[in-house]
Amino acid sequence: MNKVSKFMTRREFLTALAGLALIGIGGYPFIRRWLLASTEELSLPAKPTVPWNGRTRSFQFDIRSGEVNLGNGTRFTGYLINQQFPGPEIHVTEGDRVQVTVKNGLDKPLTVHWHGVNVPNPMDGVPGITQNPILPGQQFTYDFVASPSGTRWYHSHVYELDEIPNGLFGPLIIHSTSTEPYTSDREETLIFSTWGYSTTPGNLPTYGMMGGMGSGMGMGSGMMKSASPNLTYLVNGKVPSALNGIPIPPGAKLRLRLINASATESFLLQADHTNLLITHTDGNPLLKPQAVSELYMAPAERYDVILTPNQSGTWYLRSTLVGQDSIRIPFITQGQVSPSLVASVPAWSYLNLAAANGVLPPADHIFQLTLSGGMMGSSQWTINGASYPNSVPLRVRKGERIRIEMFNMSMMEHPMHLHGHTFQVTSFNGRILGSPLLKDTVDVLPMQRCTIDFMANNPGNWFFHCHNLQHMMGGLATVVEYQDYPLPHVDKWM
Ligand SMILES: [Cu+2]
Known part of the structure; x- marks a missing residue:
């Protein structure tokens, strides 16, 4: 049909x-x-992964519930992976065999999906399609060759509106074996999420028409979108006001691996006094990096960007969507910078590549x-x-x-x-x-x-x-x- x-x-x-x-x-x-x-x-790969390089990287995910502190006084009982909220940032190299033994210490089933990794089907973590969910008290070992390289992430695929915002997610960085096409002096991962969803049956959240109406309609400029109400915005598991400033020397190129792990929300990101140079979309390199004034990032999307400080002192990467003014991620220039004129460039849109x-x-x-x-x-x-x-x-x-x-x-x-x-x-x-x-x-x-x-x-x-x-x-x-x-x-x- x-x-x-x-x-x-x-x-x-x-x-x-x-x-x-x-x-x-x-x-x-x-x-x-x-x-x-x-x-x-337009050539597309004939095989989903590169060959195994002979090296095996083993990880344990010990999943239990426990207290989470969002950094602003809010505490709640969330889901911790190895006592962390969100889960640990994993770094492997393309071609490594990755084995992750997941022990479910919760009172509900879960799985782990490796988002953006082209795993063999039985390792994909989708309950009812590729595996039975991991029941309370049980464990399961995921086993795959890490490929392709890039900014990937992992998350539960069971009762996701409960399990992801409450902690069952984290970054998975697969490093390339070849030289990165765009150099940077240092890198940071920023994983965005949202917390505060009601998951009581019959009381599902009502983020809907208000939140999404017109989403991205003015994508690029003059966005009319507003954010869903009553959500707490988090970056690396904390409210942004609780984050330490990310230090960066004058003239240095900082690569940010941006991951949108929000269950429902998009972000429109802008850096103070500097453009963002997009180098990767969902972890995959662009043929030519794109300088943009602002970056729209929908749920599950990732962007790698390079930025250079153009201001002394503290400055911010912000979301400019209405209702998201709490998203201000601080950076600290370690020295004096004489600001240069910021080039006038378009906002990010897939159509920039048209x-x-x-x-x-x-x-x-x-x-x-x-x-x-x-x-x-x-x-x-x-x-x-x-x-x-x-x-x-x-x-x-x-x-x-x-x-x-x-x-x-x-x-x-x-x-x-x-x-x-x-x-x-x-x-x-x-x-x-x-x-x-x-x-x-x-x-x-x-x-x-x-x-x-x-x-x-x-x-x-x-x-x-x-x-x-x-x-x-x-x-x-x-x-x-x-x-x-x-x-x-x-x-x-x-
Ligand atoms: Cu949808």
Whole structure:
């Protein structure tokens, strides 16, 4: 039912026609150049991971409940991994075999999902699809080769609106074995989260129309979005006012690994008196870094940025969305800086990478998904009219180049996350991206369209869902199923 034979949209057809016309008027050398460029940039890996380098890194996750102190006097009983909130920051190298033994000392089931890591399917941590949840008192060892390199993270995939905000998440940094394309002098990880969700049955939070209406509509400038009420914003598990200033010498290049672990909230980040140089999207390097004045980051997205102090003393990285003024992360310049003029650059948008023209490469299988729901404040969300687990799975075959075309026919943004694969954002709102963005989560804005392409190179059953956890719970999810791989039994553990 989802199978759509190869076809061209009207726009692609017109673009192709325009291309032919250019060839007709002697523009061939030009055409040939961008066709070649697209082909090179559009190569997708045939294998999901690099080979094992022979080294094994073992970790224990001892998960228990315990007291969390947010740094502003707020204390509550949260979920601790090795006594930490959030969980420990793990550093490994691409190609390492990573073994994490998770011991569940809580009174409820849990799993761990390795977000952005292209693990073998049984290690993906999705209960009811790739494994049974780890029950209280039980343990499970995750075992995978770390790949691809970049800013990744991990989190529970059971009762997520309870377990993630209350502590079952943390950064996973996979270092590259090759030289980083963009140098920096030092780096810091900032993992953003939100706390204070009510999870009492029948009393689910009502962040909805107010919070998300118009999300990202003015993305880039003049945002009209306001934040959800009654949430506490955290960075590295503390309210930002409790953070120590991050020291940075004058002239130094500081790489920030920004991770949005919020269950529902996006952020619009700006640094005082300096632009942000985006080098990686969801951990994957850009062909060319992008200097931006502000950065919009939806749930589950990650951005690596480089910044350089342009002010003496203390300055801040802030979120400028209404209601998020508590998000002010302090930096301290260790010495005197004579401020230079800040270059005028655009705000971040996927469309910054849009090409003047271009065509999407052929795909073997195209799925068209309409994301909808949330009407009149409803908490039900759908893909092609059906809510998970009744949504139609996307059936693919190994070796195919898959394209998913999404249209967001709703008034809220949907950060769509595919497990087990790195995809390319190939077009956004009908415009082809000249250099496709490598991501695992794409934020589809209200009433907008996008296409993502990936190689079906990792057999299994892979959850594909909105990472606004309320939308996911409300049904905005489906499964990418490989032909000839045993079907999942599909239990809903949200
Ligand atoms: Cu959503």
